[in-house]
Every structure is written in structure tokens, then in C-alpha cells.
Amino acid sequence: MRTITLSDGVTTLPVLGQGTWQMGFRWYRRRREVAALRLGLDLGLTCIDTAESYADGGAERVVAEAIAGERDRAFVVTKVNGDGATRARVAEACEASLRRLRIDAIDLYLLHWRGEVPLAETVEAFEKLRAEGKIKRWGTSNFDLADLQELGPGACAINQILYHPEARGIEFDLLPWSEQRGLPTMAYSPLGQAGSLLRHPTMIAIAKAREVTPAQVALAWGLRRPGVMSIPKASRPEHVRANVAALDFQLTNADLAQIDAALPPPRDKQKLVIW
Numbered sequence: 001m002r003t004i005t006l007s008d009g010v011t012t013l014p015v016l017g018q019g020t021w022q023m024g025f026r027w028y029r030r031r032r033e034v035a036a037l038r039l040g041l042d043l044g045l046t047c048i049d050t051a052e053s054y055a056d057g058g059a060e061r062v063v064a065e066a067i068a069g070e071r072d073r074a075f076v077v078t079k080v081n082g083d084g085a086t087r088a089r090v091a092e093a094c095e096a097s098l099r100r101l102r103i104d105a106i107d108l109y110l111l112h113w114r115g116e117v118p119l120a121e122t123v124e125a126f127e128k129l130r131a132e133g134k135i136k137r138w139g140t141s142n143f144d145l146a147d148l149q150e151l152g153p154g155a156c157a158i159n160q161i162l163y164h165p166e167a168r169g170i171e172f173d174l175l176p177w178s179e180q181r182g183l184p185t186m187a188y189s190p191l192g193q194a195g196s197l198l199r200h201p202t203m204i205a206i207a208k209a210r211e212v213t214p215a216q217v218a219l220a221w222g223l224r225r226p227g228v229m230s231i232p233k234a235s236r237p238e239h240v241r242a243n244v245a246a247l248d249f250q251l252t253n254a255d256l257a258q259i260d261a262a263l264p265p266p267r268d269k270q271k272l273v274i275w
Contacts, residue, residue: 001014001015001016001044001247002014002015002223002247003015004184004226004227004228004229005182005184006137006157006158006184007155007156007157007158007181007182007183007184008137008155008157009182011137011157013046013047013075013229014044014045014046014047014229015223015228015229015230015247016045016219016223016229016230016231016232016243016244016246016247017045017046017047017048017049017075017077017186017229017230017231018037018040018045018047018048018049018231018232018233018234018240019049019188019231019232019233020033020037020048020049020050020054020059020062020063020233021051021054021059021188021189021233022054022055022059022233023050023054023055023058023059023062023233023235024054024055024057024058024059024060024061024062025055025058029235030062030065032235032236033062033066033235034062034065034066035237036234036235036236036237036239036240037062037063037066037067038066038070039237039240039241040234040240040244041066041067041070041073041074043240043241043244044244045240045243045244046073046074046075047075047077047229047231048063048066048067048074048075048076048077049077049078049160049186049188049231050062050063050076050077050078050079050101051078051079051110051112052078052079052080052081052093052096052097052100053079053081053112057096057097057100060078060097060100060101061100063076063101064100064101064102064103067101067103068102071103075107075108076101076103076106076107076108077106077107077108077109077110077186078097078101078106078108078109078110079109079110079111079112079141080093080094080097080109080110080111080112081093081112081113081115082111082112082113082114082115082142083113083115083116084115084116084117085111085115085117085121085122085125086117086121086122086125087121087124087125087128090122090125090126090129091125091128091129094106094109094129094134094135095134098134104133104134105133105134105135105136106134106135106136107135107136107137108135108136108137108138108139108157108158109126109129109135109137109138109139110138110139110140110141110158110160111126111138111139111140111141111143112141112142113141113142113274114142114143114147119147119150119151123138123151123154126138127155130155137155137157138155138156138157139156139157139158139159139160140156140158140159140160141159141160141161142160142161142162142272142274143159143161144174144272145173145174145177148174148177148178148183153181156183157184158183158184158185158186159178159183159184159185159186160185160186160187160188160231161174161185161186161187161188161272162187162188162189162272162273162274162275163175163185163187163188163190163222163228164187164189164190164191164192164197164218164221164222165192165197165200165203165218165221165259165263166192166193166196166197166200166263167189167192167273168263168265168266169266169269169270169271169272169273170185170272171265171266172265172266172267172268172269172270173269174272175225175228178227179225179226179227182227183227184227184228184229185227185228185229186229186230186231187222187228187229187230187231188230188231189275190218190219190222190230190231190232191215191218191219191232192218193275195215197214197215197217197218198213198214198215198218199214200214200262200263201262202258202259202262202263203217203218203259205258206251206255206258206259210249210255212245212246212249213242215232215239215242215243215246216242216243216245216246216249217249217251217255219232219243219246220246220249220250220251221251221256221259223246223247224250224251224256
């Protein structure tokens with residue numbers, strides 16, 4: 001399993017993790033979702049990403065079932081909502097997430113998006129949680145370059161952002177800046193919004209020529225850069241196995257040129273796309 005290193009220079013994570021957005025909404029899907037996450041753990045996808053806002057905490061409860069008895073193998077990431085991320089609200093949200101996840105400490109706690117509360121206050125709340133042992137490290141989500149520059153150097157472990165061939169604006173400035181400073185990127189929705197890349201003609205053509213799936217093409221594209229990991233959601237065993245198989249597939253220069261022609265890289269600064 002290939003890995004990335006967090007900004008502390010010590011902690012490593014597999015380049016492929018597991019997302020849980022849209023999990024936890026339906027009770028009759030719970031068993032299948034838990035089984036998929038457990039299979040992912042067995043196959044080395046030890047980083048599981050969730051958030052308090054996913055299914056109003058339902059996704060965190062799914063994660064709790066999936067990691068029951070497997071806590072030592074799972075690296076748990078969850079997020080606090082950006083709106084109203086005050087000292088009191090962050091502390092309260094963390095306690096609620098810990099209860100839903102049924103764990104003693106969160107491995108990585110992210111600010112889900114930039115809100116109106118001053119960053120300094122939210123960071124102070126994160127550091128207090130870390131000092132108390134309730135979180136082990138913290139990071140950001142949906143932060144653009146100016147946000148990270150305002151945050152300044154420090155203990156931010158990772159920045160989670162939307163990144164896939166149809167949303168590659170971060171390649172102009174944010175991604176190079178992060179790579180130069182050893183701040184890794186966690187890419188969400190690597191298969192496009194609502195799996196749009198699975199239906200894209202270019203992805204389909206490359207997949208057919210290389211005898212893989214469009215999803216594997218999209219994942220290989222996102223993982224081609226060092227310092228980038230992806231967290232696709234998979235709620236079926238066959239999708240989990242297919243995602244893992246993508247780690248053994250690499251795009252050729254011709255493949256990459258074909259993607260660039262259809263979905264070109266940015267030529268100037270673009271507004272950060274969220275969701």
C-alpha cells in the first residue's frame with residue numbers, strides 16, 4: 001500500500017481511504033455499509049472519513065459499527081461544521097462525535113469549511129481538544145490558498161478538498177503551494193459529482209483501451225501526484241475491491257494527455273469548488 005505523510009513528518013496514511021458521505025441515511029443499508037467499510041479495513045484502506053453533518057451523525061454511527069473491535073486498525077477522520085465553530089461549539093461537537101463513533105479520541109479532526117468565526121478561535125479550540133487527548137491532530141477542509149496562508153504555519157495536518165479531472169482548479173496555485181510545504185491533500189469525490197466521471201466519454205475510452213473501469217482511471221489520475229490521497233465512497237464489496245485494484249494501475253503519458261485534452265488544467269486562478 002502506497003502512503004502519504006502528514007505535515008508532522010511522521011504519521012503516514014494509505015493513499016486510498018474510505019469516504020462515508022451519504023451513508024447512514026437508511027437503516028436497511030446499514031449492514032451493507034458496515035460490511036463494505038470492514039472489507040476496506042481488511043484490504044488496507046485503514047483511513048475512514050466521515051463528518052457530523054453526514055446523515056445528521058448517521059454516518060458516524062455506521063463507522064462506529066464498522067470499527068468495533070478493530071479500533072487499532074482504523075484511522076478515524078471526522079469534521080465539525082464550519083458555521084459557528086466557536087470554542088464552545090467545537091468542544092460540544094467533538095464530544096457528540098466521540099459518543100456516536102464510540103471511541104476515546106479522534107485521529108484527525110477537520111474544520112469542514114471556513115465560517116464566520118475567526119480561525120484563531122477555532123484553532124485554539126482544536127489545540128485544547130488535542131491537549132485534553134480528545135483529538136490526536138487537526139486539519140482543514142475546503143480551504144483555498146488564502147485561507148491556508150491566513151492560518152499560517154503550524155499544526156494543520158492535511159487539507160481536504162474536492163479534486164478530480166472535472167474539478168482541477170487547485171492545480172493552478174493551491175496544490176503546488178501545499179506540495180512545496182509538505183501539506184498533504186485529501187481528495188473527496190474523486191469519481192466526480194454523483195459519479196459523473198464514470199459516464200465521461202474520455203474515461204470510458206481509456207478504460208476500454210486499458211481493460212480497466214472508468215472509476216479506476218479516475219482514481220489513478222487523482223493518485224498520480226505525490227502528497228495526494230483519495231477517499232472514494234464504496235458501499236458494495238465489489239466496488240471496494242475495484243478501488244483497491246486501482247492502486248496497481250498507472251496511466252501512461254498518452255492517457256494523461258488524452259485527459260488533459262478533454263478536461264484541461266487551469267490557466268489562471270479559479271474559485272475553489274466545494275461539493
